[in-house]
Amino acid sequence: MGSGIGICWAGLIYGIIYTNLRKQFGKPVVRYQGVGYGLADLLTKSTAATSLALQAATIYDDKILFADKPSKEAEKWVAGISSQGKYYTAKLTHDICYEVQQHMGGIGVTDNSPVDELTDVSKIEEVIGGSRNIQLLLIQNQIQRYLRLI
Numbered sequence: 509m510g511s512g513i514g515i516c517w518a519g520l521i522y523g524i525i526y527t528n529l530r531k532q533f534g535k536p537v538v539r540y541q542g543v544g545y546g547l548a549d550l551l552t553k554s555t556a557a558t559s560l561a562l563q564a565a566t567i568y569d570d571k572i573l574f575a576d577k578p579s580k581e582a583e584k585w586v587a588g589i590s591s592q593g594k595y596y597t598a599k600l601t602h603d604i605c606y607e608v609q610q611h612m613g614g615i616g617v618t619d620n621s622p623v624d625e626l627t628d629v630s631k632i633e634e635v636i637g638g639s640r641n642i643q644l645l646l647i648q649n650q651i652q653r654y655l656r657l658i
Contacts, residue, residue: 516597518626519627523547553600557597561597
């Protein structure tokens with residue numbers, strides 16, 4: 509999940525910088541709703557993915573890694589949350605890279621920009637640490653555990 513979050517932030521930051529520097533009709537491209545609103549949406553999603561990763565890591569550290577008696581229930585919970593994070597982040601890396609390329613126009617795909625390279629790497633994110641369907645299987649198992657809690 510960490511590499512995916514890194515790709516999300518790298519693509520997003522590049523897009524923010526580029527759209528603030530590029531001017532069209534005398535003002536930065538980011539000032540146009542079609543660009544600024546899209547980046548605001550991606551920023552929100554990246555922040556949420558980062559928060560999810562930090563939450564899972566904190567629980568893992570407190571309840572498993574540094575605990576006097578590691579919790580089996582916490583292990584299952586962290587595994588489920590991590591699968592959700594991996595699944596969501598893998599899709600988000602692609603979305604961010606694609607949208608930033610769109611905001612950059614032709615230069616986003618023809619100028620060997622970092623975003624073009626990040627887009628290539630984002631395709632790998634769906635298979636690193638378990639394919640998309642494996643993550644969905646683990647999430648499905650978590651849903652079944654929730655039912656037992658009711």
